[in-house]
Amino acid sequence: MTAGRWLLGLYFFGPGIAKFVAQDQQLELMARHGIPYVDVLLIIAGIANVVGGLLLFANRYVRLTSLGFVLYILVINVMLHDFWNFSGIEGQHETQNFFKNLGILAGLLVLAGAAPWRRISLQGLLKSDAKA
16 A cells, blocks of 8 residues: 555656646647646646645545545546547547546545545644554
8 A cells, every 4th residue: 555655646746846847848738738727727736746746655644635636637637638639649649648547546546445534734744644
């Protein structure tokens, strides 16, 4: 469970950093898919990825973070991996990403199901889910 939690944390943390380091590429990708308000949404997504990844690494609020990422993946799949709007190699690439994300979503659901439910508090950030 720990290895899976860390790998899922890395899956979000790395791209979260990339959203700040390679903003131009990210903005271009979002604009190509017709996403509005790309500047604001990219910052929100970057913060969510980095903070959520750190929470998974630290074993804090794992259930809440995992369920948040489930919603995030559903939105991303519809908005960014809209394979039904593309053909050829780009359509195949988006199809692959869409279904890969469903696999990640499944892992997040398993992780959420195994983690305890905790009330949100500042003190809670200091307490591992393993000790909840």
